[in-house]
Amino acid sequence: MPAILVLLVLLAIPAILTVFQSLFVVPADGVGIGTFTRVDNYLYIFKNEIFWATCLRSILFAAIFIIGSTVIGLAGALLLNEKFVGRIFLRGLLVLPWACPWLIVGIIWKWFLDGNIGLFNGVLIRLHLISEYKDFLSDPKLALLMTALAATWRQSCLVALLLLAGLQTLPRDIWDAASVDGAGIFQRFRHITLPWLRPALTVVTVLNVIYGLMQFDVIFAMTQGGPGSSTTLLSYLIYRQFFIFTNFGVGSALAVALAIIALIGGLIAVKTLYRKIEV
Amino acid sequence: MKIAKRRRPLSRARIIRSSMIYSIAGCFILWILFPIWYTISSSFTQPSKIGIHPTPFWPANPTLDNYRMVLGIPVTDKNCVPGIDIKICQTSPSNVSVNKIVDTMLHSFYVASLVVIITLVISTIAAYSLSRFRFVGSNFFLNFTILSRIVPGLVLVAPIFIFLRVLNLLNTPWALIISYTSFTLPLAIIILKNYFDQISIDLEEAAALDGAGRMQTLKLIIMPVAVPGLIAAGVLVFLESWSEFFFALVLTDSYTVPPLLAGFLGMQTFNWTLLSAATVIAIIPPVLLTMVFQKYIVTALASGTGK
Numbered sequence: 001m002p003a004i005l006v007l008l009v010l011l012a013i014p015a016i017l018t019v020f021q022s023l024f025v026v027p028a029d030g031v032g033i034g035t036f037t038r039v040d041n042y043l044y045i046f047k048n049e050i051f052w053a054t055c056l057r058s059i060l061f062a063a064i065f066i067i068g069s070t071v072i073g074l075a076g077a078l079l080l081n082e083k084f085v086g087r088i089f090l091r092g093l094l095v096l097p098w099a100c101p102w103l104i105v106g107i108i109w110k111w112f113l114d115g116n117i118g119l120f121n122g123v124l125i126r127l128h129l130i131s132e133y134k135d136f137l138s139d140p141k142l143a144l145l146m147t148a149l150a151a152t153w154r155q156s157c158l159v160a161l162l163l164l165a166g167l168q169t170l171p172r173d174i175w176d177a178a179s180v181d182g183a184g185i186f187q188r189f190r191h192i193t194l195p196w197l198r199p200a201l202t203v204v205t206v207l208n209v210i211y212g213l214m215q216f217d218v219i220f221a222m223t224q225g226g227p228g229s230s231t232t233l234l235s236y237l238i239y240r241q242f243f244i245f246t247n248f249g250v251g252s253a254l255a256v257a258l259a260i261i262a263l264i265g266g267l268i269a270v271k272t273l274y275r276k277i278e279v
Numbered sequence: 280m281k282i283a284k285r286r287r288p289l290s291r292a293r294i295i296r297s298s299m300i301y302s303i304a305g306c307f308i309l310w311i312l313f314p315i316w317y318t319i320s321s322s323f324t325q326p327s328k329i330g331i332h333p334t335p336f337w338p339a340n341p342t343l344d345n346y347r348m349v350l351g352i353p354v355t356d357k358n359c360v361p362g363i364d365i366k367i368c369q370t371s372p373s374n375v376s377v378n379k380i381v382d383t384m385l386h387s388f389y390v391a392s393l394v395v396i397i398t399l400v401i402s403t404i405a406a407y408s409l410s411r412f413r414f415v416g417s418n419f420f421l422n423f424t425i426l427s428r429i430v431p432g433l434v435l436v437a438p439i440f441i442f443l444r445v446l447n448l449l450n451t452p453w454a455l456i457i458s459y460t461s462f463t464l465p466l467a468i469i470i471l472k473n474y475f476d477q478i479s480i481d482l483e484e485a486a487a488l489d490g491a492g493r494m495q496t497l498k499l500i501i502m503p504v505a506v507p508g509l510i511a512a513g514v515l516v517f518l519e520s521w522s523e524f525f526f527a528l529v530l531t532d533s534y535t536v537p538p539l540l541a542g543f544l545g546m547q548t549f550n551w552t553l554l555s556a557a558t559v560i561a562i563i564p565p566v567l568l569t570m571v572f573q574k575y576i577v578t579a580l581a582s583g584t585g586k
Contacts, residue, residue: 014461017438076307084300092570093311099569100315100562101522103537107544107558111321111551112314119317122334133332153314165581200581214433217524217537221544235433243529248437255434 022252041253050229050237051254055261058234061148062212062265068152069208070201073159078193080160081167091164094157102154106221109150113137140230143223147231151218155211159204166200167193202273209265213258234258321555322346329552345556349380379539380557384564387535390452391520394459398467398516399509405464406471407497411480432462432526443530454530459520466519467512470579474508475501511579514572518565536561 022041045051080091100108113120115135124130136142170193178188194201216235219225225232225240234254241251316336321329322345324338331339344354408414439458440449448454478501486496502509524537533539540561543554569576 014435014438014442018434021437072310075303079300079303079307082300084297084304086304090304090308092573093308095569095573096315096566097311099518099565101524101537101565103522103524103541104558104562107540107554108314108318110544111555112317114551117329117334117551119313119320119334119336122332122336123313125333150314153310157311161577162581165577216433220524220528221541238433239525239529242437242440248441252437255437259434 018252018255020252021248022256023249041249042257044250045253045257051257054229054232054234054237055257057144057230057232058213058258058261061144061215061231061233062209064145064148065151065155065212065215066205066208068148069155069159070205072152072156073204074163074197076156076160077163077167078189080164094161097154097157098161100154102151102215102217103221105150105154106147106218109146109153109218110137110222113146137223138227140227143227143231147215147218147222150222151211151215155208159208162204163197163200166197170196198273202270205269205273206266209269210262213262213265234261318555318558321552322559324552326550326552329550345552346560348553349556349560351381380536380560383533383536383539384561386452387521388564390455390459390535391517393452393456394463394520395513395516397456397460398463399513401460402464402467402471402512403497403505403509406468407475407501409468410472410475411483432458435461436526436529439526440529450531450534452531452534455520455523455527455534458526458530459523463516463519467516470512470515471505471508473579473582474505478504507575508579510572511575514568514576515579517568521565 023039076094080087080094097105112118113136115121115133115138118133120136121130121133125133136146174192175188178192183191214235215233216239219231219233219236220239223231225236235258238251238254238258241247241254245251317334320336320338323341323343325340325342325344328339347354439461443449443454443457448457482500483496486500491499521535522537523535524541527533527535528538528541531538533542540554540557543557
């Protein structure tokens with residue numbers, strides 16, 4: 001099968017090479033392999049405090065992103081599953097953020113939150129929540145939250161669309177029968193809707209884990225990892241190691257570490273969400 | 280029972296229910312629209328009016344000048360008294376990078392279309408064989424395909440970068456076409472396999488009895504049914520190529536739209552009103568595509584979530 005060969009060449013070989021390179025001191029031009037150093041690159045990053053701090057930050061970013069998108073997306077899906085005037089309009093709107101490339105999401109939010117001209121500040125001032133314009137992205141405490149919020153903005157719409165597709169296959173009879181039996185709205189949600197959505201939620205969460213941990217574009221557009229290193233995620237660290245310091249060995253080791261974290265995250269999502277359906 | 284429900288007068292519970300629905304819907308609309316509305320309204324704002332506090336919701340004296348500048352059309356200052364030479368009153372888009380947006384969008388179209396064509400050709404064959412034949416390693420290959428969606432480009436970028444440099448393909452459209460194809464193939468294969476799985480084998484066997492070859496069966500029996508899948512896969516692949524930023528940033532010199540916009544971000548001379556106009560122009564193609572093909576895309580993605 002030629003298709004298989006193409007895929008193997010394009011994906012498997014780079015993957016193996018990345019692992020391979022992570023074991024060497026690679027010359028700056030990246031061509032050929034340098035000295036075999038066994039696991040020195042890994043030792044170097046594991047002994048480095050910056051690595052662990054960045055890992056934590058990446059996981060925190062992903063956690064805000066995953067929880068935010070799932071909660072907002074689920075709320076949106078439940079809402080759109082009801083009948084009300086303007087439902088079609090709102091459904092059409094959901095496509096809008098999702099059609100925006102991640103980088104453009106970053107651009108849109110960077111200026112929306114801007115400390116001088118941003119509309120977000122304008123709204124908060126009108127509501128008397130703040131007294132003067134505030135630069136959210138240069139506040140180290142808020143920057144990570146704000147970048148995660150921007151990413152959530154796009155992803156929550158995709159989650160809503162996918163969960164809505166799942167909800168619409170839910171047979172109305174089950175819901176009505178439970179309602180006749182006297183189950184309240186929250187009981188029905190917990191015992192009928194959630195179990196029904198579990199397969200869809202699993203896939204959505206795996207997607208969210210990947211996008212959350214690998215997020216690069218939004219950070220690049222909004223903060224470039226700053227202020228300080230308060231929004232430097234692992235993905236951004238890898239980018240810097242490769243293309244600014246041209247340190248391919250350490251960069252590859254970081255990339256392998258990130259891939260492992262993403263795989264673990266994905267596995268946790270699948271295990272926790274899938275085990276319950278069998279009970 | 281339903282009729283009885285309909286005739287019931289507005290009860291308190293129903294009023295509470297609908298007011299809850301509308302307030303949540305209102306929040307949702309604000310959440311979606313606010314950020315993007317600001318970009319749209321800024322793109323019609325005069326650069327001199329951008330610093331007004333509190334930031335207005337609606338541009339005062341909306342203007343198309345930002346779009347003119349971005350698209351490379353000279354802009355005439357209305358307040359200027361023309362002397363001998365009218366050109367004094369015109370601000371031409373002197374900054375070369377400003378009117379680059381049109382060229383770059385064409386590049387993006389070129390890359391995305393080629394990626395779509397290559398991906399669809401290869402993935403149709405691969406998905407079909409995965410759906411119909413059991414061969415040595417077919418399970419491994421399927422798992423590998425799914426797994427490769429989970430380990431994304433960021434991890435593979437260095438070897439690809441070095442490959443392309445050795446082959447002297449850096450800074451060419453082929454750098455992007457080759458690397459994008461490697462990421463869009465698994466996506467397209469998974470989607471198309473889902474569609475092929477739904478087509479009954481009986482129909483195919485009937486065709487085979489009538490003497491149709493494998494390729495003929497594919498063309499006459501499978502393709503008509505799989506067209507929605509092909510549309511969905513094609514649109515998703517196009518969107519992915521159009522949106523991709525990281526590879527375009529490191530493999531080329533702002534060949535496609537996202538890295539070009541990212542470059543504008545860092546420019547002192549490039550203000551937000553111009554950038555917002557460029558941004559609006561850049562999201563028109565993907566927004567139109569998703570609006571038109573929304574049904575196909577959501578079905579394809581949702582059928583993937585069922586498994």
